[in-house]
Amino acid sequence: MTNLLALLLALDAVLHGVLVYRFGLKDKANVPFLVFAVVDAVLAVAVYLAWPYALWATLILSAIGLVGLTVTFNKPQHEKTLDRVIWVLDAAIVLFAAYLLFFAGAPSAAA
Numbered sequence: 001m002t003n004l005l006a007l008l009l010a011l012d013a014v015l016h017g018v019l020v021y022r023f024g025l026k027d028k029a030n031v032p033f034l035v036f037a038v039v040d041a042v043l044a045v046a047v048y049l050a051w052p053y054a055l056w057a058t059l060i061l062s063a064i065g066l067v068g069l070t071v072t073f074n075k076p077q078h079e080k081t082l083d084r085v086i087w088v089l090d091a092a093i094v095l096f097a098a099y100l101l102f103f104a105g106a107p108s109a110a111a
Contacts, residue, residue: 001104002055005096006048009058012089013040019082029075033086036065059097066090 016037023030039061046054069087073080 001100002047002050005055005058005093005100006044008089008093008096009040009044009047012086012093013037013044015082015086015089016040019086022082023078027077029072029077032065032068032072039065055097055101059094059101062090062093062097066094 013036016033020030020034020037025031025034043054043058043061047058066087069083069090073083073087
């Protein structure tokens, strides 16, 4: 099950990277997307390799990213379709990480 979460995180990292590539960093509002592209890539590796506390880090950092994207949604002045896809994927990651931590009872979830 954690492999699916790692895949979702990798996809999220790619989408963040695509957004930065597409709209650039001229607008400083796109810098957090670059930061979260790196964060999501590291989290994907951490979850895949079952590092201790990787699920907790995923839950916390993805929730922060979701809140940040929600609060600043209209700040970047560009087309928002990709932002919406990232928002939905971030919400799915938060929910799936919470499920793995609190309801799945997987041995890797406790680490």
